[in-house]
Amino acid sequence: MLNFNHVDTEVIIVDDEKSELDAYSFLLKSMGVKNVTTVDDSRKLERILAGKNNCVLFLDLNMPHKSGRQVLVEMRNRHPRVPVIICTANSEIETAVECLKLGAHDYLVKPVNMNTFGSALRNGVEICTLRNELFSLKGLVHGEKLNSPQCFSSIITRDPVMHGVFHYIEAVATSGQPVMILGETGAGKELVARAIHDASRLAGNFVAVDVSGLDDPLFSDTLFGHEKGAYTGAEIDRRGLIEKAAGGTLFLDEIGELSRNSQIKLLRLLQEGVYYPLGSDQPRRSTARIVGAANRELNHLVSPEGEFRMDLYYRLSTHLIRLPPLRERKNDIPLLISHLAEKAAKSMNRKCPEISREFVDTLVRHPFPGNVRELKTYIYDAVARCRSGELTVDLIDERMQSEKLTGFPAATLNDNRSLETLFGHFPELSELTQYAIGEALEKSDNNQSRAAELLGISKQALSKRLKRRRAKTAPGK
């Protein structure tokens, strides 16, 4: 049976027979539809629909006072985003054709088979989501304002592509479907995931987890939880993150690094909406919306036998967001510098320094492979070291010259130089490792797959090392 547990779309049934309303309402609830409204008098519908766009309508044709045909015509004119599914005992082809011409999305003849009913609803929900997305994107083209700008207030930007992303988020936020966010490291994927959560107005929590460091058993344990005695050492029951994010959003960061087995488990969760805590044979229903993020284009890896399962990719990317890197939105850099300087000063209990023109110009010219996180590191460091009351180039120059994305020494290894000359001291093994990673990223244009190949390690291993390093260097994260 189809499961609509993740769907927030309201389903409205209009029928003058109470027994029919009760039967459909029961059926819809058993399919997981949370928001069902029944209307026994078609004249009341207009008031119920006021201001609503995220809904699907099941409509009877033969009703007193106002017929289904009349309602259908009004719906086309007044509520063009709401798909209407006719549900009637009338099996005449002519009537069905007429209704479809009048804009009905589907035509079901009573008694309706449960699967047919479920498929019609699924299509209706998809059409509704697409119409709302289209409407929102049209609004963007015409420069319309956001409905809930406060949901995006932590994302500092004046970039039109980013504003397009905000409009898209508003359009898809309430669909309950998974969202995939693609973007380079530090570009703001987690901030965007939070904005999706806020815009969806879900009552539950936003729960974030980086899945790159989790092998398959740990992935299951972290997401699904376990029962006492599930394995040696499982001394008490443990709630999984799906439960902690119930009625909210579960953000899975670095999803491209998931093992094949974990991918299968995630796919099952998305398809069936149920999971089993380790050690339990009682299925639990998940009510968390899944948002995934990756810092590379997963579709390069996607194939039936590829690194990332095709079916999972398409399921996850029902809504797909691509964040532009900072170097493609240089207009944001001055804005971000002021914002970050203010924040840094506040966190250090100091007056925010002035910002010199050259300071801004130097940063605007920088390619920022580490994106906003890299900029944030420079600004916090500069504010901390600033003594003159003004941020000047010397506060960042040295650091930008001597560090690349990952903060490794800039000098390249040269046959004539000893390790001491290069590092200024005899380096520890860990420093050499860092250096090699920096060089590999440099040579591979920051492509982690190729860098891992050069280093002779797996991408997961490289990703873990970079994460650890970022965690050490990034302020406030």
Ligand SMILES: Nc1ncnc2c1ncn2[C@@H]1O[C@H](COP(=O)(O)OP(=O)(O)OP(=O)(O)O)[C@@H](O)[C@H]1O
């Ligand atoms: N537009 C922005 N405005 C303000 N702060 C931002 C913006 N974009 C990113 N940041 C800040 O930069 C840092 C990195 O952002 P975030 O963690 O969202 O990036 P990410 O793409 O999820 O990175 P990763 O791929 O490494 O997980 C955070 O401290 C975040 O607050």
